[in-house]
Amino acid sequence: MKRKLAFLWNCIRRDRKHLCHLLLIGICDIGLALLIVGITKHLIDVASGNSVGVLWKQITLLLACMLLSVLLRGLFSRYTVWLHNELRNRLIEHFFTLLLRARWLDMKKFHSGDIMSRMEQDTDGVVNLLVVSFPQFVLTFLKLCGALVYLYIMDGRLAVVLALLVPVVLLLSKLYFKKMRSFSRLLKKQWSEVCQFFQEIVQNREVMKALMAEPACDCKLSHLQVGFTHTVNLQNRFAFYSNLVVMLGFVVGYLITFSWGLYRLENGTLTFGALMAFLQLVTMIQGPSLGLAQLVPGIIVSYTAIERLKELEDLQMETPCRFSLFKGVESIEFRNVSFRYRDGKALLNELNWSFERGKMYALTGRTGCGKTTILRLLLGFINPDAGSIHINGNGRQTNIDAGTRINFAYVPQDYALLSGSIRDNLNWGKPQVTDEELIDVLEQAGAGFVFGLPEGLDTRLNERGEGLSGGQMQRLAIARALLAPGEVLLLDEFTSALDSDTERMIIALLKKQVEHRIIIIVSHKRAVMDACDCVYQL
CATH class of the missing domain: 1.20.1560.10 (ABC transporter type 1, transmembrane domain)
Structure with a gap:
């Protein structure tokens, strides 16, 4: 009482x-x-x-x-x-x-x-x-x-x-x-x-x-x-x-x-x-x-x-952290990382992985093996039960937590577009964005279809992006991620709704971006794995 x-x-x-x-x-x-x-x-x-x-x-x-x-x-x-x-x-x-x-x-x-x-x-x-x-x-x-x-x-x-x-x-x-x-x-x-x-x-x-x-x-x-x-x-x-x-x-x-x-x-x-x-x-x-x-x-x-x-x-809050934005992320290291969900079996067991700047990585494996869990660990949504994850850059090393989340740009499998205009959805990636930047990033993401719409950037989307095809929604989600300040791009089955031609085009565009980024992709597709510099199997 x-x-x-x-x-x-x-x-x-x-x-x-x-x-x-x-x-x-x-x-x-x-x-x-x-x-x-x-x-x-x-x-x-x-x-x-x-x-x-x-x-x-x-x-x-x-x-x-x-x-x-x-x-x-x-x-x-x-x-x-x-x-x-x-x-x-x-x-x-x-x-x-x-x-x-x-x-x-x-x-x-x-x-x-x-x-x-x-x-x-x-x-x-x-x-x-x-x-x-x-x-x-x-x-x-x-x-x-x-x-x-x-x-x-x-x-x-x-x-x-x-x-x-x-x-x-x-x-x-x-x-x-x-x-x-x-x-x-x-x-x-x-x-x-x-x-x-x-x-x-x-x-x-x-x-x-x-x-x-x-x-x-x-x-x-x-x-x-x-x-x-x-x-x-x-x-x-x-x-x-x-x-x-x-x-x-x-x-x-x-x-x-x-x-x-x-x-x-x-x-x-x-x-x-x-x-x-x-x-x-x-x-x-x-x-x-x-x-x-x-x-x-x-x-x-x-x-x-x-x-x-x-x-x-009474919900537990994330530990308050100051945002720690790296201008020039050099690498991310997993050191003996283990994790299990509550009342569940161990998903990850003593992982020792490294992700380096300028490379694309694919995470693959059977359903439920922990691929999306890796992304959650990187985003600081969850913490390892054992081991540590470090982000390196600017001559310093920092443990991954909620404060380092700003260094990552995330594209979920279900797109996560909201009701509102296309411009509104892209602004979530960078609130003070100019039209020139929007045009550039849409071209990078292969989302030039926006310019052919009657209202262009001001085209209204329904709940969950309804009104566009699955491939169009996926490309808008990628464009939004490219606007974010983080240099590490995380994509969860991002080609799942794309046809083979669009898939090849997006992969080619990502390869052009990789020089200044670390790109980590969860995918089962052979074309994606072949395009990556390294494939980690779970």
Whole structure:
């Protein structure tokens, strides 16, 4: 619990002042509500002859208080919306930055659909807790206390009787909390499964259509939704009966107050104005009590959201390193490097390899032997279990880590193009790039087809580069890598989507670049291996 509270305190650290302002507005409104009860009592007593006063002055004062209350509530609502948006944006930015800087192996534990669910729904849950539920809890508690104190001044015995009902409500809320928390956890898990399945099917829709698997997809989604709906129905049924018990308690409280007021009115110990004040105060007591009970589901959802976001918050970050850019990388050396993934067999065992400037290298071997793992080690995504990897240049030697990643330009097997223009995608390699540089690098990568497109560099691409052929997307990915500052070029099956003519052209272009680079290629193709100066077999 302490860790969760510390997490919330940290989330709100830049907005604590604004939260205090929000609470201050709410407290002023509570004060006005109690003042309105007093004015209404006095106004009725003046009208019925039980008190002395000027009627029009009391009506004017009542109207002024009501108008001010309306103004405060409007201000409270507007301030809440503004603070909600500010805090939500800040939390999303925080977790976005955190996820980008988390260790690669730790991130592999989470499905991308589950991460999106946490980023969208759970951040909303935490923001609602801090900006909506917490202020409402504080203000309803203060309103409850204020109404009980006012009622105690008017009739101590009635106030004590009603006050005894509050612990009963809180006890029921505690039991309710435990049960609803288990429902909330299950619902979050089931909804994440729906999001994961939906995302995977949409991303692989061509494969599903080719397999004629649409009916099976419909069936699977329906099955997931049926499970989610069943849990929602169980939760609603439990909430219905729980709220019914609480409401019956409030009805009993109102009847006690009304009966006691009529008894005192009949005996002449209570004025009609005081009776109306009684009923108003009871409403002010029951309203906050019901409000506290109704806040419980939202708090439970938020509590579960905190637990899920805390799992992301607890991700291990990459060790902070200063970027170490080598102008003139001479070589990269593997010295007795061994590596295995968690709970897996050893992939690499005491590798002793060397990569030198001005040469092209091919990494080949059976599927799953560790070729892509070599690239991850070079990029500093993972660290060797034993041995070391050094990058040499500028008369110095440095261990490979996140800080040396800037020396590498990477072309993944799946291209990794984003929605946006071709220019936007190339700018990821070098943000401040000129059109002349773009034209030059596109020619180097054999991507001159861009100049034949109607909008050229400003041609819009869909998600994952859809709108271009596989070969065109691959060449754009190579062009983006050539723009990056790193002199070591890593290509993972980069010719997989290229025809033989384009493959030969790209290899020839890379050979022209190799004088000032180290080029490492993962490939099974004989043409690629024949073009390389050295082939490492895994």
